[in-house]
Amino acid sequence: xxxxxxxxxxxxxxxxxxxxxxxxxxxxxxxxxxxxxxxxxxxxxxxxxxxxxxxxxxxxxxxxxxxxxxxxxxxxxxxxxxxxxxxxxxxxxxxxxxxxxxxxxxxxxxxxxxxxxxxxxxxxxxxxxxxxxxxxxxxxxxxxxxxxxxxxxxxxxxxxxxxxxxxxxxxxxxxxxxxxxxxxxxxxxxxxxxxxxxxxxxxxxxxxxxxxxxxxxxxxxxxxxxxxxxxxxxxxxxxxxxxxxxxxxxxxxxxxxxxxxxxxxxxxxxxxxxxxxxxxxxxxxxxxxxxxxxxxxxxxxxxxxxxxxxxxxxxxxxxxxxxxxxxxxxxxxxxxxxxxxxxxxxxxxxxxxxxxxxxxxxxxxxxxxxxxxxxxxxxxxxxxxxxxxxxxxxxxxxxxxxxxxxxxxxxxxxxxxxxxxxxxxxxxxxxxxxxxxxxxxxxxxxxxxxxxxxxxxxxxxxxxxxxxxxxxxxxxxxxxxxxxxxxxxxxxxxxxxxxxxxxxxxxxxxxxxxxxxxxxxxxxxxxxxxxxxxxxxxxxxxxxxxxxxxxxxxxxxxxxxxxxxxxxxxxxxxxxxxxxxxxxxxxxxxxxxxxxxxxxxxxxxxxxxxxxxxxxxxxxxxxxxxxxxxxxxxxxxxxxxxxxxxxxxxxxxxxxxxxxxxxxxxxxxxxxxxxxxxxxxxxxxxxxxxxxxxxxxxxxxxxxxxxxxxxxxxxxxxxxxxxxxxxxxxxxxxxxxxxxxxxxxxxxxxxxxxxxxxxxxxxxxxxxxxxxxxxxxxxxxxxxxxxxxxxxx
Numbered sequence: 001x002x003x004x005x006x007x008x009x010x011x012x013x014x015x016x017x018x019x020x021x022x023x024x025x026x027x028x029x030x031x032x033x034x035x036x037x038x039x040x041x042x043x044x045x046x047x048x049x050x051x052x053x054x055x056x057x058x059x060x061x062x063x064x065x066x067x068x069x070x071x072x073x074x075x076x077x078x079x080x081x082x083x084x085x086x087x088x089x090x091x092x093x094x095x096x097x098x099x100x101x102x103x104x105x106x107x108x109x110x111x112x113x114x115x116x117x118x119x120x121x122x123x124x125x126x127x128x129x130x131x132x133x134x135x136x137x138x139x140x141x142x143x144x145x146x147x148x149x150x151x152x153x154x155x156x157x158x159x160x161x162x163x164x165x166x167x168x169x170x171x172x173x174x175x176x177x178x179x180x181x182x183x184x185x186x187x188x189x190x191x192x193x194x195x196x197x198x199x200x201x202x203x204x205x206x207x208x209x210x211x212x213x214x215x216x217x218x219x220x221x222x223x224x225x226x227x228x229x230x231x232x233x234x235x236x237x238x239x240x241x242x243x244x245x246x247x248x249x250x251x252x253x254x255x256x257x258x259x260x261x262x263x264x265x266x267x268x269x270x271x272x273x274x275x276x277x278x279x280x281x282x283x284x285x286x287x288x289x290x291x292x293x294x295x296x297x298x299x300x301x302x303x304x305x306x307x308x309x310x311x312x313x314x315x316x317x318x319x320x321x322x323x324x325x326x327x328x329x330x331x332x333x334x335x336x337x338x339x340x341x342x343x344x345x346x347x348x349x350x351x352x353x354x355x356x357x358x359x360x361x362x363x364x365x366x367x368x369x370x371x372x373x374x375x376x377x378x379x380x381x382x383x384x385x386x387x388x389x390x391x392x393x394x395x396x397x398x399x400x401x402x403x404x405x406x407x408x409x410x411x412x413x414x415x416x417x418x419x420x421x422x423x424x425x426x427x428x429x430x431x432x433x434x435x436x437x438x439x440x441x442x443x444x445x446x447x448x449x450x451x452x453x454x455x456x457x458x459x460x461x462x463x464x465x466x467x468x469x470x471x472x473x474x475x476x477x478x479x480x481x482x483x484x485x486x487x488x489x490x491x492x493x494x495x496x497x498x499x500x501x502x503x504x505x506x507x508x509x510x511x512x513x514x515x516x517x518x519x520x521x522x523x524x525x526x527x528x529x530x531x532x533x534x535x536x537x538x539x540x541x542x543x544x545x546x547x548x549x550x551x552x553x554x555x556x557x558x559x560x561x562x563x564x565x566x567x568x569x570x571x572x573x574x575x576x577x578x579x580x581x582x583x584x585x586x587x588x589x590x591x592x593x594x595x596x597x598x599x600x601x602x603x604x605x606x607x608x609x610x611x612x613x614x615x616x617x618x619x620x621x622x623x624x625x626x627x628x629x630x631x632x633x634x635x636x637x638x639x640x641x642x643x644x645x646x647x648x649x650x651x652x653x654x655x656x657x658x659x660x661x662x663x664x665x666x667x668x669x670x671x672x673x674x675x676x677x678x679x680x681x682x683x684x685x686x687x688x689x690x691x692x693x694x695x696x697x698x699x700x701x702x703x704x705x706x707x708x709x710x711x712x713x714x715x716x717x718x719x720x721x722x723x724x725x726x727x728x729x730x731x732x733x734x735x736x737x738x739x740x741x742x743x744x745x746x747x748x749x750x751x752x753x754x755x756x757x758x759x760x761x762x763x764x765x766x767x768x769x770x771x772x773x774x775x776x777x778x779x780x781x782x783x784x785x786x787x788x789x790x791x792x793x
Contacts, residue, residue, distance in 0.1 A: 011063070014056045021053035022335050043328065050331035057338035064345045082352040089344030094337065101333045108325045128308045131301040135219055135227070135293070142229045142291050143217040145172060150215075150233035150287050153179065165190035175228070176290045178202075179235065187285065202288055206232050210286055219293075227293040227301065235285045354386055361389060370397035426524045430510070433481050433517040435460045435474060447503070447525045448473055469494045469501065477521065480507070486519060491526070500721030502527045527721070534725055549597050553590050560586040609650035609748060611773070616647050616654070616704060620679055623658040627666065627677075634666050639680035647704055648772045653745045660738045661708040661765055668712035668763065680707045684768075702775040703751075709764040714757040723755050742767075750776035 028046045031038070068086065071079035149168055156164055165177045169190045176199070179188040184201045209216040209232070216232035293301075357374045364372040372393050374386045418441075421428050427444030429452070431437055437460050440452035450470045455463040461478070464471040472494045480488065489506040505523035564583040568576055617640045624636050662677060669675030682705040715723060722728045724743040739755070746753045751769040758764050770776040 011060065014060050018053050018056035018060065018339070021049045021056065022339060025049035025053060025332060025335060046328055047331060050328070050335050053335045054331060054338060057335065057342055061338055061342050061345070064342065068345070081355055082348050085348035085352055086345050089348055090341055093340040093344055097333060097337050097340065101329070104329055104333075105326060108329065125308075127304045131304045134297060135301055138293060138297070139217050139219060139229055142231050142289070143215055143233075146217075146231035146233045146287065146289050147215055149177075149289070150235050153235050153287060161188045162190065172289075173291050173294070174289045175292055176288075178288045179285060180288060181285045202232065206230075206288065210234055227297075229291040229293060230288065231291070232286055232288040235287055354383075358386065358389055361393070365393060365396065368400075370400045426522055429521045429523075430518060431460065431477075431521070432519070435478055435481070437463075438518060444523075447501070447523065473503075477507075481519070492523070500527070501525055502530055531724065549593060553593055553597070557587055557590040560590075609653060611648055612651055613646045613648050614651050615644075616706075617641075617644055617681055619651065619654060620658060620681060620706070623655060623662065624679055627662050633675065634669050635674070635676040636662070637676060637678045639678060641680075641682045644681050644683045644704060645771055647769060648776075649749050649769060650745075653748070654769075657742050657745055657767065658706070658708075660742045661767075664738060664765075665708060665710040665712070665763070668710055672712060675711065677708065677710045680709075681705065682707070702771040703768045703779075704771055706767040706769070707764060709758060709762060711758075711760075711762040714761065714763045715755065717757075720755070720757070724753070739765075750779050 025046050028042045028049070031042075068079065068083055072083055149164075153161060153164060161179065165179070165188055168174065169177050169192065174190075175192050176196070177190040178186050178199050180202060181187045184207065186199050189196075189199060205218075206216045213234075215234075216230070218230045220228045220230055222228060354374075361372045361374050370393055373390055421441040421443075424441060425443050427447045428439070428441045429437065429444050430439035437452060437455050437458060439456070442453075445452045448467070448470045450463070450467045452463075460470075460474045464474040473492070476492060485507075486509045487507060490504075492503045492505050494501045494503060502525070503523045504526045505521060507519055507521045510518045510520055560583045564579060567579055571579060620640065621638060624638055627634075628636050658679075662679070665677040666675075669677070684703045684705065719728055724739050726737055726740045728740075729738075743753050746767055746769070749769050751767060753765065753767045755763065755765045770779050
């Protein structure tokens with residue numbers, strides 16, 4: 001059995017003891033209140049039961065008060081209401097009990113004191129004196145009657161004596177009349193009881209009284225509360241009882257109504273009689289009469305005597321009786337008070353229990369537990385309140401489940417939208433009028449060359465300080481939002497270290513976030529698209545120019561040569577020299593124009609590749625060796641990746657790519673001491689294997705990289721973004737078609753090319769080529785999807 005079960009068992013045992021003891025004490029008190037003797041006999045038990053009940057209730061009450069204090073100190077819900085309710089109930093119970101108790105104590109004190117007032121005591125004493133006077137009067141009357149009868153019997157004897165005795169007995173209240181001789185023997189008897197036996201000798205005190213010459217009279221109580229009067233008087237010649245007050249009738253040992261009693265002990269000589277150890281001889285014969293006191297007088301005397309005796313006993317225990325009554329009343333009131341307080345606490349707890357449950361349920365609901373159900377305490381208003389709470393939690397639970405389902409659906413849609421946004425090539429940014437970034441996808445970070453995911457919830461301006469492209473984007477965005485423009489669709493040109501980027505961007509406010517000023521900006525990098533459009537336009541221009549220019553060049557050259565051959569023999573030396581210079585100039589310029597036309601044709605002609613498998617490192621080494629032999633002033637270095645596999649491409653066109661890039665590097669180093677051109681290859685066996693590759697689709701898994709760098713002056717920043725456009729060059733004698741042709745060849749192979757300036761100085765051009773046709777098709781598909789998305793944007 002656990003500790004809680006033992007505690008509950010102990011509480012029930014104490015409650016049972018308190019209930020049984022209190023009921024027993026109150027029952028005994030109710031049964032004994034009308035009888036002081038019963039109360040005196042049961043008072044110890046009443047006190048014992050009361051003390052047991054008080055102790056048990058005190059323990060239970062102390063436990064309840066400690067629980068209330070502990071709950072109040074620990075801020076248990078409903079504890080303050082329970083404490084307030086207990087205080088109200090306790091006040092309503094304690095005040096009446098205390099008032100009744102104080103009045104009861106005063107009533108007991110005054111009542112007991114009223115029992116012993118002087119008037120009552122004096123009245124009882126007067127009643128005792130009066131009853132004794134009445135009995136003394138009766139004694140004297142019977143004594144005189146006996147004396148009169150004794151004088152009348154002096155001359156009678158025999159039958160006359162018996163007759164006189166019977167006549168006297170019938171005329172008076174006498175029960176027995178006996179005449180004794182000098183030897184104390186019954187000489188004549190008259191009795192009201194015919195079955196009475198022969199009487200024995202009289203009592204010694206009778207003989208002793210008669211021996212003094214006085215009559216004898218005594219009052220004798222009986223067992224039934226009545227009294228008898230015994231009188232005796234001498235019959236023979238002797239002193240006259242009424243002659244002298246000193247020799248008047250006396251009262252025997254049982255009572256005294258007049259003169260004293262003369263008693264002789266031992267032997268007395270004189271008058272011819274003596275008293276020994278037994279009954280001595282009387283000096284003369286005497287008569288003894290037993291009278292019955294009337295019942296009314298006997299009852300009155302007995303009642304007065306008994307009442308006086310009780311009054312004396314009560315007077316002796318007056319203060320102890322008051323203390324006893326006070327203690328009994330105090331214990332009973334204390335028992336009742338403790339029971340009432342315990343009942344008040346119990347009732348308050350039962351009354352506040354639904355409120356505590358409601359508070360706990362409300363806190364649980366506040367924490368999100370909508371499954372809370374409270375037990376229904378009753379069918380009253382509190383029960384209605386609990387029922388309403390349960391109904392509310394049921395509805396809240398349903399609403400919460402519906403909201404959870406809605407949130408789950410929203411989260412699914414958000415995840416789906418997040419996946420869609422993350423896979424889009426279009427950049428998406430959500431911001432407000434204060435340019436605080438709320439959302440951004442990966443394409444936005446890639447296009448703006450900044451990790452925007454790290455700046456969510458922060459202003460864009462501090463983030464854009466170290467990024468030129470993002471700074472221009474944020475500046476233009478802030479200018480438009482400050483001007484109140486919330487919707488537009490335009491092109492935006494952003495500067496950058498790797499060249500200008502042209503964005504097609506659009507802005508619109510979010511429909512549900514107008515109060516917060518949130519707008520969504522959608523933008524796409526259309527730099528490649530514009531370059532492709534320019535390349536297509538330049539290709540068309542090149543085809544037309546090549547067609548229009550190439551036709552007249554041959555006739556011009558032939559005409560100039562014919563004039564030279566025909567006119568040269570007939571001319572003098574001066575004219576010959578002039579004609580020679582003119583025709584040579586015409587032929588030289590025609591050759592230059594043919595080279596330009598051939599370059600146009602090369603740029604504009606359709607792809608006609610001869611794919612084959614070859615070792616790229618070997619081709620790079622061959623081309624580098626040729627340029628080492630042609631120009632030894634420039635140091636050509638090789639950094640080749642030994643892991644590089646064979647690639648499938650047009651060997652001649654790849655050679656053309658290498659030749660153009662090396663030629664551009666050598667021309668950029670013209671006149672510079674310690675010039676160097678570095679060629680490196682690198683294999684990227686899987687996407688991201690060697691690190692992130694800017695601008696390269698991450699779906700392609702087999703790429704080789706060719707990097708040509710130099711330590712020259714680098715590209716001018718104003719043309720960095722247009723290097724691969726036709727006729728864009730920084731060289732005085734360049735045509736501006738070399739890098740455009742290189743880009744065209746790279747794109748024919750399904751690759752990608754980028755140019756940039758090196759941080760330590762110089763230029764760098766990187767080319768990525770797929771290793772085989774499968775990778776070429778995969779990369780072309782990815783690029784095609786990106787182009788379609790840009791076109792839709």
